[in-house]
Amino acid sequence: MSTFAAEKPVLVVGAGPGGLCAAAALHRRGIPVHVLEQADELRTAGAGLTIQINAMRMLESLGLDRAVARAGATLETAKVCRADGSALQVMDLVAVAARFGQPAIALHRRALSQILASALPADAIEFGVAVGSVEQDQHGVTVGLVDGRALHGCAVIGADGIHSAVRRAVFEPVDVRYAGYMCWRGIAPVPTGLPEGHAISFWGAGKRFGLVPIGDEQTYWFATANLAPNGHDGADPRAELLERYAEFCAPVRAVLRATPNSAILRHDISDLPPVARWVDGRVALLGDAAHAMTPNMGQGACQAIEDAVVLGACLSRDPDVPAALRAYEAQRRPRATAFAQRSRRLGKIGQWKGRFAQAVRSMIIRSTSAATLERSVTEMYGVEVPC
Numbered sequence: 001m002s003t004f005a006a007e008k009p010v011l012v013v014g015a016g017p018g019g020l021c022a023a024a025a026l027h028r029r030g031i032p033v034h035v036l037e038q039a040d041e042l043r044t045a046g047a048g049l050t051i052q053i054n055a056m057r058m059l060e061s062l063g064l065d066r067a068v069a070r071a072g073a074t075l076e077t078a079k080v081c082r083a084d085g086s087a088l089q090v091m092d093l094v095a096v097a098a099r100f101g102q103p104a105i106a107l108h109r110r111a112l113s114q115i116l117a118s119a120l121p122a123d124a125i126e127f128g129v130a131v132g133s134v135e136q137d138q139h140g141v142t143v144g145l146v147d148g149r150a151l152h153g154c155a156v157i158g159a160d161g162i163h164s165a166v167r168r169a170v171f172e173p174v175d176v177r178y179a180g181y182m183c184w185r186g187i188a189p190v191p192t193g194l195p196e197g198h199a200i201s202f203w204g205a206g207k208r209f210g211l212v213p214i215g216d217e218q219t220y221w222f223a224t225a226n227l228a229p230n231g232h233d234g235a236d237p238r239a240e241l242l243e244r245y246a247e248f249c250a251p252v253r254a255v256l257r258a259t260p261n262s263a264i265l266r267h268d269i270s271d272l273p274p275v276a277r278w279v280d281g282r283v284a285l286l287g288d289a290a291h292a293m294t295p296n297m298g299q300g301a302c303q304a305i306e307d308a309v310v311l312g313a314c315l316s317r318d319p320d321v322p323a324a325l326r327a328y329e330a331q332r333r334p335r336a337t338a339f340a341q342r343s344r345r346l347g348k349i350g351q352w353k354g355r356f357a358q359a360v361r362s363m364i365i366r367s368t369s370a371a372t373l374e375r376s377v378t379e380m381y382g383v384e385v386p387c
Contacts (some may be wrong), residue, residue, distance in 0.1 A: 011034050018288065026315065134166055180269075200251075
């Protein structure tokens, strides 16, 4: 039973997956919540997401796991290959799912946002509002909006991304770091051309390409390349990609040909260095605002979902809001920071370019022991789910 007794709501800034999941976790525990989103509507643009087993276990605690599973494709294997398609490492996700009680699901970002939003009251999200200031005292928090209004809450959760306005308003400055490579993403209206349920990442010389089925005969794909920030001409991204990944195996080229230019997104890959503090009194950071990470482990949204569920549990257990937020930070910060650091290291290895470096990389991947993989799986998916 929740001990939360504040009359003012928790104000969640940002209606991305982390913010929506935090709001759903709070609402499920009977805690009043109000979500502030700068966009004019639910952000459904974007490509695909993998909701891995650890995040699915968290969503199960909110009663949302089945809806997510229905909306996407169940992943049965995760494979790393050379650019020509020869396998380096294969993970049996069916066996891992049996061990932890949940599958890994890949789906469109839009579907996840809609599922999370559907778990909230109709009036819980306010769109078209931008945060200008955040002030607090021992009784609550006041969020000053750019339109001149002021909203009052018992706490503020900054779930507003890597360039978080909440973080800028309350916490020490943190410089976003460019990872040294950029990424294209898209959804092709065709199957992968590979066995059903297979997620595959092809690693080449300073570039990678991933194929992930997301259901309804659609394929989410991503491509990375070592380039300076904004290092592409942008005139015809599909033609650029077909040339850049010409030596990759046939399914890569088929998916690219099926994707219209209008469906191709380009991003410089960046992350945050470890953030010194996530919590200041009644203000807390969550998801990318706290620990934006490179996408190499597919854990960005998953770690935000873990944040959200733990946050809801901590606030429901302790009527002292600052103490509850400190407990949330103590539980989540070490794990999320570790994932961010591992993801950055993995990305650097994945972007190795020279022939010798690629040979060493292939040797490392192929020689990874079963015990090492088992330990990694346990660390990633064996997270404690709050009651």
